[in-house]
Amino acid sequence: MLMVNVHCRVMEKRKLLGVTILILVLAVYLVQNPNFSTLQLREKLKDKVIVICGASSGIGERIAYKYAAAGAKIVLSARSLDRLAKVQTKCSTLGASSVHIIPQDFSKLTGIENFRNNVLEIHSSIDTLVLNHAAIPLGPWIALPNQQDHQFTTRTFNINVLSYIELTRVFLPDLEITSGQIQVTGSISGWCPFYQAGLYTSTKHAVNGFFYSLQQELLAKQSPITLTVFTLGLILTPEMDTLISSETDTALIPDLFKGKVDECADVIVSSALTRPRNVDYPIFSVKSNRFMAYVFPYFHELATFTYGLSYDDIVQTHERIRKLGDKIGYQLGNK
Template identity: 25%
Template structure:
């Protein structure tokens, strides 16, 4: 019997990249999965793959994590279908790198809304039920950019530092309960995150920086998440940093 059998996990940002990999990996480990994201067609494709390759049940809920009503609706649908939620993965995020002098205020707002408020809305819906059922695991996906700042990452790093601060504070608050908290900080991962950057100067800088650099696969982060959530109940893995090594 898999450790995650009969457990249910919600994964935000599940339509691609790290979220997609996490959902697939947890389903392989026996968990029922709730796939939450805005792109319903991509969620449907992933759900079909999971149902064909595992015995896990899947629920799709089109969700905008910046909308509190959307997140509440998604969580309620999940509880109605599965009865309880054991794992909540706050994965949805955007990385709109730009130099501050470019004054991309709308992109700053978007990162704040998705990367910070999206995490808070996830905790808002998940935590009360987890405390009531006296078990649960909240996983927040931050970034190595939440540990250090570099040119063009000022606002993005600020949002990911915030995710780490939320994770650390929440873990301390819940340290005498049965609700666990893990912060995951990925390094450079091959996903579509960078495809949404609009600052041409940053795009060229990233291309130059990564041309001879090893990049992580989304499954590498999914493996780290799986490690954290499959530990015995008395083990609380508070933080994992995953960086690519040299070739």
């Protein structure tokens, strides 16, 4: 009996030690990404040439404002000329050295070479390429025949994956000259399958596959280019907040599991100074999901039991969200 009690106490101490080590590891693992003051950013980024794809709204718009406040030379691109013009005006008032707009539909890959030429006609060099544009088709794939259409699938992959690769290809020689940076906004959907957005999830897996491989290649080549991949969780842009709050109160979502759009932009722009290869935001949400995907690769199957809605209810919910997205002009890619 004495030996049993001693063994139990030893096991309890080991468990306590294990928990303590786990907490310490998590504390290091969850360290926040550093942010810098506007003055610090201006010291390093003034007159740098920043090309931002997907700059007309959401995260891309806020990234543009942060770079503008740092005195950068900015080239804005997206489909909507009207929206880009509004972002251009605000960037100018915030202190950008210069702001140009080049409207571009990135679903058409044949125009990307010309896009690069247009950028270099304005500026003779480029320091940072921000790949942020995206189509976000939502809803269960089986229930949405329009998402099963070959042209729809091709368009989604053109925007979310192939245009990223093509933009990287055409700008790579220019970024080599300036020891520049490529900033890629990825998603936790690229790590954890999500059955309510199958096409979007698959494109983000493809983005991870290509750009993490490219990171290895740049390192092996000893290239001066820094490639930073941002794994983003739920970011409450005004548009996304409107869509989600139409079905549920976003205040009920714990702060650990949602990110603020301005803070997200701060993290992305600050990386132009720190040059990391990988950044997660929001920290806890993304890293906990990534950890679960590593230790329990099939944990995503549990998602089908946690929503509290039937499959048909989810289909109807996404149909309402899609209609609202169309109404407010948010690019969901469902048409």
